[in-house]
Structure formats: structure tokens, C-alpha cells
Amino acid sequence: MKISQDTALGTLFVAIGVAALLMALQYPMGTANRMGPGYFPLIVSALLSLIGAAIILRGRLGDAKLIEAIRWKPLAMVSAALVAFGLLIEGLGLPLAVFVLILGAALASDRFGWSGKATLGAAVFAGVCGLVFVRFLGLPIPMAGAWLKALGGF
Known part of the structure; x- marks a missing residue:
């Protein structure tokens, strides 16, 4: 099975985003006015996961380049x-x-x-x-x- 570059990259982004999100949940969130130590990492990891999902979708719907041999x-x-x-x-x-x-x-x-x-x-x-x-x-x-x-x- 051939995997496109977009699918591989998107999957990596989603995996890192979800892992970071799970780590961020270990810290107090606070509020938008008084952000806790977990607030910003939660936002960034959620955005990274969403970007990864968008890249996967683009790879599935578009004409994505397949991964060739690993260099x-x-x-x-x-x-x-x-x-x-x-x-x-x-x-x-x-x-x-x-x-x-x-x-x-x-x-x-x-x-x-x-x-x-x-x-x-x-x-x-x-x-x-x-x-x-x-x-x-x-x-x-x-x-x-x-x-x-x-x-x-x-």
C-alpha cells in the first residue's frame, strides 16, 4: 500500500497534537483572562491536530505525491x-x-x-x-x- 506524503505528515501532526493535548490536560487551564500553565499548550496542540486532519483530508481528496523510497x-x-x-x-x-x-x-x-x-x-x-x-x-x-x-x- 502506497501512502501519500500529505497523509504521512498529517498523521504525524495529529499524533503529536493529541499527545501534547493529553499532556496539557495535566496542567490547570485557568480562564482566558487568567491563563493557567495548560491553556496555551492546549490551544496549540488542538490547532496542530486540526491542521494535521486538514492535511490528511487534502491528501485523500487531492492528487498527493506518494512517498518514494526513504532517503x-x-x-x-x-x-x-x-x-x-x-x-x-x-x-x-x-x-x-x-x-x-x-x-x-x-x-x-x-x-x-x-x-x-x-x-x-x-x-x-x-x-x-x-x-x-x-x-x-x-x-x-x-x-x-x-x-x-x-x-x-x-
């Missing part, structure tokens, strides 16, 4: 980049871990080629992530990790 190399490389990010964030800090994540995920593409422009773009994006998440939002993530601090000067 294992990109799947493995993007997964490895995510794992590397998780392992490196404490040691290198957020900007360098994001930089490694971007370049690692980019390597999964057949069209990616090393260039100064791509490297500079990844560096700028990593720096912006550091500023937004650490400086502006105040998340407790190091800008310079323990490994860099051990080298001195950070």
Missing part, C-alpha cells in the same frame, strides 16, 4: 546533527552548538556546498539565536560553554 543519509545526518547539538550545548555554548547543528544538517542536502557565504550565514544565525534566547529571553543556556571557559578568556 536514509539525510535522515541519519539531520538526526546526528540534533544529537551533536544536545551533546555540545553545555560544553561549547548555544551559538557554537547551533553553528554545528546548522552545518551538520546542511550536509544532509545534496545541493549543499561549502562556501564563505553559507558559513557566514550559519555563524550569523547562531549569534542571533544566542542573543534572542539567552540575552533577550533570559533562558539559562550558556553563551560560552564549560569547555571554552576552561580554555580561558570566556
Whole structure:
């Protein structure tokens, strides 16, 4: 049996949405004026489930593209980049871990080629992530990790 890309994506969205909805129900909802910790996740997960259902419907009614053979190399490389990010964030800090994540995920593409422009773009994006998440939002993530601090000067 062949499955369309829309059906697979919609099913994934619905599954994640329902799982998040069930988790959100564990928290107090509050009211629209005084939202509790479960209010916003409930709304977002319900919307994700509805979007997933709409994508499934579009896949069933329309002329959706069928899933071809799974491309294992990109799947493995993007997964490895995510794992590397998780392992490196404490040691290198957020900007360098994001930089490694971007370049690692980019390597999964057949069209990616090393260039100064791509490297500079990844560096700028990593720096912006550091500023937004650490400086502006105040998340407790190091800008310079323990490994860099051990080298001195950070």
C-alpha cells in the first residue's frame, strides 16, 4: 500500500497534537483572562491536530505525491546533527552548538556546498539565536560553554 506524503505528515501532526493535548490536560487551564500553565499548550496542540486532519483530508481528496523510497543519509545526518547539538550545548555554548547543528544538517542536502557565504550565514544565525534566547529571553543556556571557559578568556 502506497501512502501519500500529505497523509504521512498529517498523521504525524495529529499524533503529536493529541499527545501534547493529553499532556496539557495535566496542567490547570485557568480562564482566558487568567491563563493557567495548560491553556496555551492546549490551544496549540488542538490547532496542530486540526491542521494535521486538514492535511490528511487534502491528501485523500487531492492528487498527493506518494512517498518514494526513504532517503536514509539525510535522515541519519539531520538526526546526528540534533544529537551533536544536545551533546555540545553545555560544553561549547548555544551559538557554537547551533553553528554545528546548522552545518551538520546542511550536509544532509545534496545541493549543499561549502562556501564563505553559507558559513557566514550559519555563524550569523547562531549569534542571533544566542542573543534572542539567552540575552533577550533570559533562558539559562550558556553563551560560552564549560569547555571554552576552561580554555580561558570566556
